[in-house]
Amino acid sequence: MTAQRTRAERLVVIGNGMAGARAVEEILRRGGGERFAITMFGEEPYGNYNRILLSNVLAGADDEAGIFLNGLPWYAENGITLHAGTRVRRVDHFARTVHADDGTVTRYDKLVIAVGSRPFIPDIDGMRVATRGFHQGVFTFRTIDDTRNMIRYAREHRRAVVIGGGLLGLEAARGLQTHGLEITLLHAGPYLMNQQLDAQGGDVLRRSVERLGIRVETSARTTAMLGRHEVTGVRLADGRVIECDMVVVAAGIRPNTELAEASGLPVERGIVVDDQMRVLDEADIYAVGECAQHRGQVYGVVAPLWEQARVLADHVTGADPAAAYHGSRIATKLKVAGVDVAAMGVSSPEPGDEFVVFAEPSRGVYKSVIIRQDRLVGATLLGDVGKVAFLTQAFDRGLPLPEERVRLLFDLGGPPAEVGVAELADEAQVCNCNGVSKGALVDTVRNGARSVTAAMDRTRAGKGCGSCRSLVAEIVAWAADGEVEEDPSASWYVPGIPLAKPELMARIREHGLKSVSAVFAALAPDGREDARSKMGLASLLRMMWPDDYVDERDARFINDRVHANIQKDGTFSVVPQIKGGCTTAAQLRRIADVAEKYDVPLIKITGGQRIDLLGVRKEDLPKVWAELDMPSGYAYGKSFRTVKTCVGSDFCRYGLGDSTALGIAIESRFQGLESPAKMKLAVTGCPRNCAEAYVKDLGVVAVEGGRWEIYVGGAAGAHVRKGDLLATVDGPEQVITLTGRFLQYYRENANWLERTYAFVPRVGIEEIRAIVVDDRDGIAARLDEAVRAAADAYRDPWREGAGPVTPGQFRTALPLEPLPKVPVR
Amino acid sequence: MTTGDVTAVTVHRLGPLDQVPVGEGRAYVVNGVQVAVFRLRGGGVRAVSAVCPHAGGPIADGQIDEAVVVCPLHQHAYDLVTGCSPTGQPPLRTYPVHVDDEGCLVLVTDGTS
Numbered sequence: 015m016t017a018q019r020t021r022a023e024r025l026v027v028i029g030n031g032m033a034g035a036r037a038v039e040e041i042l043r044r045g046g047g048e049r050f051a052i053t054m055f056g057e058e059p060y061g062n063y064n065r066i067l068l069s070n071v072l073a074g075a076d077d078e079a080g081i082f083l084n085g086l087p088w089y090a091e092n093g094i095t096l097h098a099g100t101r102v103r104r105v106d107h108f109a110r111t112v113h114a115d116d117g118t119v120t121r122y123d124k125l126v127i128a129v130g131s132r133p134f135i136p137d138i139d140g141m142r143v144a145t146r147g148f149h150q151g152v153f154t155f156r157t158i159d160d161t162r163n164m165i166r167y168a169r170e171h172r173r174a175v176v177i178g179g180g181l182l183g184l185e186a187a188r189g190l191q192t193h194g195l196e197i198t199l200l201h202a203g204p205y206l207m208n209q210q211l212d213a214q215g216g217d218v219l220r221r222s223v224e225r226l227g228i229r230v231e232t233s234a235r236t237t238a239m240l241g242r243h244e245v246t247g248v249r250l251a252d253g254r255v256i257e258c259d260m261v262v263v264a265a266g267i268r269p270n271t272e273l274a275e276a277s278g279l280p281v282e283r284g285i286v287v288d289d290q291m292r293v294l295d296e297a298d299i300y301a302v303g304e305c306a307q308h309r310g311q312v313y314g315v316v317a318p319l320w321e322q323a324r325v326l327a328d329h330v331t332g333a334d335p336a337a338a339y340h341g342s343r344i345a346t347k348l349k350v351a352g353v354d355v356a357a358m359g360v361s362s363p364e365p366g367d368e369f370v371v372f373a374e375p376s377r378g379v380y381k382s383v384i385i386r387q388d389r390l391v392g393a394t395l396l397g398d399v400g401k402v403a404f405l406t407q408a409f410d411r412g413l414p415l416p417e418e419r420v421r422l423l424f425d426l427g428g429p430p431a432e433v434g435v436a437e438l439a440d441e442a443q444v445c446n447c448n449g450v451s452k453g454a455l456v457d458t459v460r461n462g463a464r465s466v467t468a469a470m471d472r473t474r475a476g477k478g479c480g481s482c483r484s485l486v487a488e489i490v491a492w493a494a495d496g497e498v499e500e501d502p503s504a505s506w507y508v509p510g511i512p513l514a515k516p517e518l519m520a521r522i523r524e525h526g527l528k529s530v531s532a533v534f535a536a537l538a539p540d541g542r543e544d545a546r547s548k549m550g551l552a553s554l555l556r557m558m559w560p561d562d563y564v565d566e567r568d569a570r571f572i573n574d575r576v577h578a579n580i581q582k583d584g585t586f587s588v589v590p591q592i593k594g595g596c597t598t599a600a601q602l603r604r605i606a607d608v609a610e611k612y613d614v615p616l617i618k619i620t621g622g623q624r625i626d627l628l629g630v631r632k633e634d635l636p637k638v639w640a641e642l643d644m645p646s647g648y649a650y651g652k653s654f655r656t657v658k659t660c661v662g663s664d665f666c667r668y669g670l671g672d673s674t675a676l677g678i679a680i681e682s683r684f685q686g687l688e689s690p691a692k693m694k695l696a697v698t699g700c701p702r703n704c705a706e707a708y709v710k711d712l713g714v715v716a717v718e719g720g721r722w723e724i725y726v727g728g729a730a731g732a733h734v735r736k737g738d739l740l741a742t743v744d745g746p747e748q749v750i751t752l753t754g755r756f757l758q759y760y761r762e763n764a765n766w767l768e769r770t771y772a773f774v775p776r777v778g779i780e781e782i783r784a785i786v787v788d789d790r791d792g793i794a795a796r797l798d799e800a801v802r803a804a805a806d807a808y809r810d811p812w813r814e815g816a817g818p819v820t821p822g823q824f825r826t827a828l829p830l831e832p833l834p835k836v837p838v839r
Numbered sequence: 840m841t842t843g844d845v846t847a848v849t850v851h852r853l854g855p856l857d858q859v860p861v862g863e864g865r866a867y868v869v870n871g872v873q874v875a876v877f878r879l880r881g882g883g884v885r886a887v888s889a890v891c892p893h894a895g896g897p898i899a900d901g902q903i904d905e906a907v908v909v910c911p912l913h914q915h916a917y918d919l920v921t922g923c924s925p926t927g928q929p930p931l932r933t934y935p936v937h938v939d940d941e942g943c944l945v946l947v948t949d950g951t952s
Contacts, residue, residue, distance in 0.1 A: 077927030166929070510904075531880060543880060545904040545916070568862025568880070572900040572911045575863075580911050584897040820860040827866040827875070827889065827899035 022051040025330070026112050026120055028102045028273070029128030030056025032065055033303025033319050035084055036449075037126055040327030042092055049331065052094045053120055055112070058157055059099035061085045066316060066447050068161050069182075072189030078158060083474075102129075105277035107296060124298050124330055127274065127285060131267035131304040131314065132156065136177070136202075138248075140239035141263075151245035152261045155186045164262065168193040171259040175199075175248050177236050178264035179206040181350055186262045187228050188351035198256055199223070200234040200248070202265070210346060210357040214373060215380045215394045222353045222378035222397065231256075267314055269305045284312040289338040291326040300326050309341050318342035320449030345406045347399060347446050347482070353378060356402040358409045359392035360384055367391070370419045381423045390415060390422070400425065403435075403485060407442050435485075435492045444489060445482045450475035452489055459493035466490050467503070507766050508551060510544025511537050515554075515765060522558060529564035530555065549574075550766035553652055556688045557761050560800075560807045567820050576824060577811040578635055579650035581628065584827060586635060588627040589649035590642050591685065594659040594677035594697075595623025601644065608641050622656035622694060624649070632826050639812040646686070646812045652767070654687040654757070658696040660704035663716075671716025673699035676746045680714075680753055684801075686808050687757065690764040695753075708736050711770040712756060714749055717742070722749050726756055726782070727774025735771045738779035741787045755786050755794060758801035853936075853944040856884070864908065866899040869946060874934060875899035876944060877908060877919060885919040886936035886946055892929040 025046070027034045038052060046052070056062070063082045070076035089096040101115040105125065112120045133154040135141065143149050151171070153164050168174070168190055176187045179201025187197045205216025206223065220230050235251040239261065247257040269284040280286040280294045284307030291306065293299040302322045304314055313319070321339060328337035345358035363369040368385040377397060383405070384392035390408045395401065401423060407413060408422075415422065438444075440453030450473045463469040469490045470476045476483040507515040511533070518537070527533045530551045534543040552569040573579055578586035590605070605625055609617055615629035624647055630638055639646075648655055659677035663669035677697040687693070697714040698705035707713025709730035715723040721742055728737030740756065743749055759782065764773040774782060784790040786797075818824060851869050853876065859865045864877040866889045873889035875898040887908065889898050896912035903909070907916040907925070915926045922931040935947040 071927065074927055077925055079925055543904040545902045545907055545909045546914070548902055548904075566862065567860055568902065571902065575900075580897075580900065582894065582896075582912060584895075584900070820863065821858050822860075822865050825865060827864070827897035 023049060023123040024121055025050035025052045025124045025126070026122035027052065027054045027126040027128060028105075028112065029126075029130060029303070029305075030054050030058065030062050030096065030098065031128065031130045031303070032062065032083070032316060033130060033305075033323065034126065034128035035062035036319060036323040037128060037300075037302050037326050038092075038094065039084075040323045041331055044327050044331040044333040046327070046331045047092055050124070052092070053097070053122075054089070054094055055097045055100050055102050055114060057099070057101050058159070060158065061088060061096075061098075063158065064447070065156075068155070068158065069185035069189055071158075072155075072161050072164060072186065073192045102273060103276065105273065105279070105299070107277060107279070107299060110298070122298075125300065126326065126330075127279075127293070127299065127301040127305060128303045129270040129273055129305045131269050133263060134266040134268045135263055136236070136265050138177075138236050138239060140241075149239050149241070149245055149261075150243060151241070151259055152239065152263065155182055155262055155264050156267075164190065164260075165193065167260055168195055172196060173198075173258040174260040174262060175236075175256055175258040176262045176264060177248075178266065179203060179230070179232065180209060180264070180266060181207065181348070182266075183262075183264035184223065184351045186264045187223075188226065190260075190262065191226065191228060195260070196229075197227075198229045198231065198258065200236055200250070200256070201230070201232045202235045204233055206230070206232065207350070207355070207357075210355070210361060211394050211396070212361045212382060214371065215357075215361075215382065215396055218373060218375050218378060218380035218396050219350075219353060219355070221375050223351055225378070226352060228351070267304065269307070269312055271305065274301070274305075283307050289325075289340065290329045291322055291339060292329070300330060302326050308339060311341055313342065313344070315344060315346060317344065317346075317443065317446055317449060343410055345409060345443075345446070347402050347406070354395070354397060354399045356395040356399045356405070357393070358406060359390070361392060361394060363392075368419065370422065372423050383419070383422045385415065385419070388415060393422075403438055403442070403444075407439055410442070411439065435488045438489075444485055445473070445475035447482075448474040455486065455489050456493040459490055463490075464494055464499040507554065508544070508547035510534070510542070510547035511551075512539065513537065515763070519554070519558065519762075522555070528555065528559050528562055529566050530569035531566060532564075549652075550690075553688050553690065553766070557804065560804045573650035575820075576632060576635055577639075577646055577650065577814065578630065578632075583629075585629045585631055587649065588630050588635070588638055588642075589620065589624050589647040590644035591647040591681075592624045592644075593681045593685075594657055594674050596659075596674060596678065597625075604642055604644075608638055611641070612638055620649070621658075622649075623658050624656060633824050635824055636818075644812075645810040648686050651686075651688070652691055653689055654681075654684045654693045654695075656694060657681040658694070658705045658707075658710070660698045660700075662699040666699060668702060669699035669716070670718055671699050671720065671722060672746075673697040673705065673714070673716055676714065676722075676749060677705075679746065680750060683750055684754065684757060684805055686811075687761075687801075687804055689757065689761050691767050691769045693757065693760075693770070706730065709734065710737065712753055713737055714753075720744070722746070724749060724752055724756075727770045727779070729769060729771035733769075733771055738774055740779065740783055751798065752786065754801040754805070755797045756782070758797040758804070759786055761804075762797075762800075849948050851946045851948065852939075853946055856938050856942050856944050859884075859944070862903065864899040864901065864903065866897070867946075869934075870948060874946065875901075875908070876936060876946070877903050879903065879905055879919075881905050884936050884938060884944065886934040887917060887919060887922055888932040891915060892924075892931065898931065 061084050067076055067081040104113045133156050173196045174190050176183050176199045187199045191197050205213050206219045236248050237251050238249040240247040245261050247255050249255050271281045274281050274285045285301040286294045287301050287306045287308050291300045291302050293301050303319050325337045325339040328334035347356040363384045371382040373380045379397035382394045389412050393405045438452050442452050444452050458469050458472050463472050466487045476486040505514045507518050525536050533551050535541045548569040549571045556563045612634050614627045618626040620626050657677040657680050659674045662673040693711045695712045696705040696707040696710040698707040699716045707715050709728040713725040723742045724740045725737030726740045729735045853867050859878040862880045864875045867874050874886050875889040877885045891910040893915050896910040900911045901908040909916050915928045917924050917931045922933040939945050
């Protein structure tokens with residue numbers, strides 16, 4: 015034993031999940047890295063990941079890489095020996111050795127058991143087949159591998175049954191639904207989430223879940239799996255059969271205790287530990303997380319784990335030998351199947367309790383609080399969890415409650431949110447997924463994280479289900495005394511180059527960078543090119559150097575390489591230019607001939623008053639253009655698209671101005687103009703607005719007296735906004751001048767993909783008017799000249815079709831099409 | 840690259856490298872399977888299956904950098920070396936590919952595909 019003093023003590027951790035890894039992190043934080051030689055065993059062949067987020071992976075909202083807490087390099091960096099994919103069979107607590115499945119025997123001085131839980135499998139006939147574990151099509155939901163297998167199977171199947179209407183079952187149901195499956199949720203309990211909610215809350219949740227299209231059966235006990243070779247259905251206790259081709263069992267979890275039992279350690283429901291998280295009567299063995307039983311409690315949620323890991327680390331490293339865990343009061347706040355849920359304490363009142371309830375089932379809102387002797391002992395919030403921060407604190411710390419109990423459920427003109435954040439206790443847990451307290455967030459901000467993103471990156475707050483992000487943002491803002499910085503990358507023009515647009519443009523000018531590859535080489539970190547940044551940079555450079563931009567074809571999105579809009583099947587849509595929506599019989603005849611000759615499957619009149627030929631094959635594009643003999647309508651680019659017009663004054667009996675002629679003039683002037691996002695325009699002949707000019711990027715409206723109004727920043731797509739009045743002018747020439755000047759100002763100052771409906775309110779219509787109309791900054795002449803140069807540089811891209819610009823420019827990339835077949839050697 | 844000691848490997852000559860413009864991709868049919876071949880700006884070549892597992896998009900029409908290809912339909916990304924998707928899709932299949940002394944693209948499949 016004297017030799018022990020000269021070398022590190024051996025700390026062995028069995029279990030590499032959230033509990034094991036968090037315990038080791040806490041130990042390292044207390045200098046445990048110098049004191050211990052650390053070895054970890056994990057059954058899964060990975061680093062450790064946030065198991066809670068597997069629901070997001072299943073639903074496609076997170077990718078696998080994003081849920082890893084510590085990848086494999088972390089272990090090496092911290093000198094930890096990791097045996098991944100290795101199960102430990104037995105601990106010999108007399109010889110102080112750990113025996114693993116791979117035959118290794120590892121000695122320990124201190125041992126941590128963090129083996130977590132496994133899915134509980136109810137007794138159901140036909141669940142397993144003798145030869146190969148679960149029946150074909152039956153899944154549990156616990157690990158990354160489970161999740162991958164489910165996703166793979168879901169892709170080829172149509173109907174799924176999820177057994178279990180608790181948190182995990184609801185998440186599984188919602189996740190699988192995103193893969194297009196019909197879902198039936200079977201819950202043996204009387205109402206959903208009966209562990210956390212009261213009956214009325216459970217019914218409100220049920221209605222919300224059913225509104226999502228998930229069929230719910232409660233009090234439904236599954237007795238048998240049907241199907242000979244694979245699952246074809248399940249039978250319920252009442253004899254009903256529900257057909258399906260996939261079953262997910264999410265009926266709860268049970269602590270993993272086999273290892274402890276086989277090793278002669280004390281086990282009841284879990285491994286029995288004392289207040290220092292030490293296994294009963296074992297001086298050097300600890301247990302932590304879901305496998306541990308403390309004061310009769312086994313926890314199945316993540317929050318208690320953080321405190322357990324801290325106490326364990328304080329004790330095992332000697333940082334605080336008096337550290338003690340006293341159990342956790344569980345307050346859950348999460349998003350389940352898209353519904354915000356918060357629950358704490360008891361779920362149903364006892365005689366003598368005050369029970370305050372608000373229910374609005376049609377909106378999916380339910381709130382209840384239970385008060386006993388003037389203390390909050392339970393609360394349930396569904397659909398609206400605005401009061402959760404206050405309730406959690408009142409529940410945790412037994413705060414005095416407002417006399418008007420309704421204030422527990424609603425803000426009645428009470429103190430504003432900032433005060434709420436200020437009053438929140440330092441130890442109040444803000445992020446329940448990752449166990450981050452208000453104090454931890456505040457410390458991070460005081461230590462230099464001055465943006466919400468930076469604080470989130472450092473603490474992982476808000477990186478779980480995300481339901482706490484607005485609270486995190488409020489706390490960061492409060493802690494930074496209002497001097498919170500914007501997330502820097504949010505202001506970058508493109509993700510691959512850490513510069514906002516004005517700085518980026520200045521550097522490009524300073525270095526004379528005229529190609530996308532030159533910009534990456536000079537300005538990207540390590541000169542690294544970035545596929546997602548190429549298109550935005552190409553657009554910017556073309557705007558900055560209208561004459562000597564060096565066009566690299568790979569910087570173009572496919573649409574701009576072949577001058578057509580790619581469709582879901584890899585074919586393209588062809589929209590010839592029809593200025594102002596006015597065409598001729600000859601044009602229509604040609605369009606009809608081309609459509610017939612090339613078997614165009616769909617001919618569609620567009621919202622921009624043009625004709626769209628959909629389903630044209632890539633290899634036919636040059637021939638289609640040649641035979642149409644019309645210019646490109648630019649229906650594929652981030653550019654000037656079209657000018658919609660009404661009939662105007664020639665025919666319409668209400669028309670006040672010749673909108674058709676003005677629309678055609680505007681389109682002729684600015685056709686194809688490259689811009690940060692598409693630009694759709696309209697000119698309408700009177701305020702009846704038949705051409706919808708009020709909701710265009712730029713809309714012109716003829717008004718009485720021969721005058722024209724110009725509106726900017728309108729939209730009628732995913733976002734609907736009436737444009738702001740920029741100016742009222744006297745004649746068509748002035749309309750064209752101001753249109754060009756505004757478009758150029760937008761091109762120079764808008765962020766990549768920022769439509770005018772976002773740009774105009776961001777800059778402010780008064781500011782834009784001051785610059786564009788009143789020429790406050792003296793740049794009007796420069797803007798006019800710049801847009802003139804850009805417009806003069808216009809060339810119809812459909813002339814390019816005669817000979818391909820690059821080899822194979824129009825060669826198909828479509829699946830299922832014959833390609834140049836490659837001979838086998 | 841030799842093939843003598845590995846029995847189940849097939850070598851395919853896809854044609855001159857010049858057929859693939861720098862920084863772009865082109866699709867080829869190899870043994871009846873579509874393969875997208877990319878020519879990196881850094882000089883390398885990469886080959887992955889040509890159909891996006893997400894919604895069947897034409898991968899050869901995607902934009903690339905030295906590490907990933909981005910499908911043109913819904914902007915899902917795939918690592919050009921491993922085929923894995925950092926945006927959470929199932930992986931693309933990857934194929935060993937190189938340029939021989941005569942400037943010809945050479946792709947290797949294991950006999951099973």
